[in-house]
Amino acid sequence: MFDFLFVPLYNIDMITQEKLTILTESAKYDVSCSSSGSARKNAGGVGNGYIAGCCHSFTPDGRCVSLLKILLSNDCVYDCKYCPNRVSADVPRATATPDEICELTMDFYKRNYIEGLFLSSAVTKNPDFTMEQLLLVVKKLRTEYGFHGYIHLKGIPKADPALNRSAALYADRMSYNVELPTEKSLKLLAPQKSKESLLLPMKTLTRERAQFVEEKRKKQVSGHFLPAGQTTQMIVGATPEADGQILRLTQALYRKMQLKRVYYSSYVPVVQDSLLPDKCTGQLREHRLYQADWLLRFYGFSVEEIVTEGENLALEYDPKCAWALKNMHLFPVEINRASLEELLRVPGIGGRSAQKIIQARAYTTLTFESLVKMRVALKRAKHFITCNGKFFGAKNETAVRGLLISAENGENAVQENLFSLLPDTGAVSEKKILFSDRQNALSALTGEL
Ligand code: SF4
Structure with missing residues (x-):
């Protein structure tokens, strides 16, 4: 992007x-x-x-x-x-x-x-x-x-x-940019806007688009009506709302307005005002929000499973790891038998890898070597899976937590090195495109896990 x-x-x-x-x-x-x-x-x-x-x-x-x-x-x-x-x-x-x-x-x-x-x-x-x-x-x-x-x-x-x-x-x-997650914050920082004035046109266009599609199906109209749908953007960190609150709004926008994407913009102090923080929110918080957003859209998670309303997402590891650590009783899952839904909840296994596993195991029994070939991130996944009955993960939750944090720190260090080579243009998110390969770049842009 x-x-x-x-x-x-x-x-x-x-x-x-x-x-x-x-x-x-x-x-x-x-x-x-x-x-x-x-x-x-x-x-x-x-x-x-x-x-x-x-x-x-x-x-x-x-x-x-x-x-x-x-x-x-x-x-x-x-x-x-x-x-x-x-x-x-x-x-x-x-x-x-x-x-x-x-x-x-x-x-x-x-x-x-x-x-x-x-x-x-x-x-x-x-x-x-x-x-x-x-x-x-x-x-x-x-x-x-x-x-x-x-x-x-x-x-x-x-x-x-x-x-x-x-x-x-x-x-x-x-x-239409939602900009700030609550009416209170809008009143404070964008007094000429209100939640209703931002949500109403989105709602109306959602309804009109559905009508148009139906009429087109019956051949009563021709042409197009927003074929690529609607999106919105929220500023993160300019006001005190927690990630839990932001993601609850996101979930409602996806479910009720069928938005294609919600974008998160970590706050950057480009103007001086006593009502605004004087520090950047930071890329990591924005990135965690994109990762949580991905879990909502593609992996069947609800926001209630990911983060409570008043809390921020953990920064030490991604939201899927955080969820898995809270639900260790559900793991390990056997790679050769787990359902698609179960595979999608394993840290380190993404949508494409889960599909590959399902397809490949119809013909053969999968081993850890098979997973390496499928590019499963075993550094994370090994603590949550067995492969043909074998388990190579850490023995207890504390050890798993520590290893996940060090795996994450290693990845962050690579990203930081890449960032440090780049000029600061003020638009924080744009640096992320310059990740080492296409997969990393897409992951940074989309939050794919
Ligand atoms: S002040 Fe800026 S954000 Fe507010 S309406 Fe004008 S251009 Fe848009």
């Missing part, structure tokens, strides 16, 4: 470079499609690295697509305390016209810089006006410019629902 992309800018004449810089730079803190960039200058060589708001996003089948990530305007009338674009901030302001965004998208697309657009905006003038402008962009792109690439559009809370619905007919995905 996150990557550095050095975008050479040649002959961009429809939108000024200054405006482009402001609008792409202002968009970079949205991790649901994180942007990054480089301040690297051309020192006489080939190309011209420049912060131009291009980022990468992954499709469900694992393809990586590059997107132009930009705000229509950063000239906000709201005053969210954590936001560099808030009305009270003294920052350069810019607003693009719908045609400027359309031209830029087409220009970048034709040059093969991007495959799609991620378009958001500050609330400029009022929600309806902003949403009308965003709608104009997506409508023009589809109907006048003939653009069929991917479009992720940020919706504007409190805008007329009819505008949202119209936009949903042109965009592939829409998202």
